[in-house]
Amino acid sequence: MTSLPTYDTPDTDDIIGRNHTRDNAARRYDQHRRVIDQYWACWKREYLTSLRKHHKTGGTTEQTIRVGDVIIVHDDFSPREFR
Secondary structure, three states, rough: OOOOOOOOOOHHHHHHHOOOHHHHHHHHHHHHHHHHHHHHHHHHHHHHHHHHHHHOOOOOOOOOOOOOOOOOOOOOOOOOOOO
């Protein structure tokens, strides 16, 4: 075998479906686009606003460390290798 196998490419009607016209496909695309736009508008309005409020209040979610808690110790001057 010296070449790649060939594949029959389906017609556009087979891909879209015989019951769907180009107008239906365009309408479905527009509807899909509106749903995505609404999602991002809601995300910006609600989630980002809540982050800004949390940041302005100083992040008052301070917790006390108790025995048994797992913590991360960070030192800017420690070597990167662990021995």
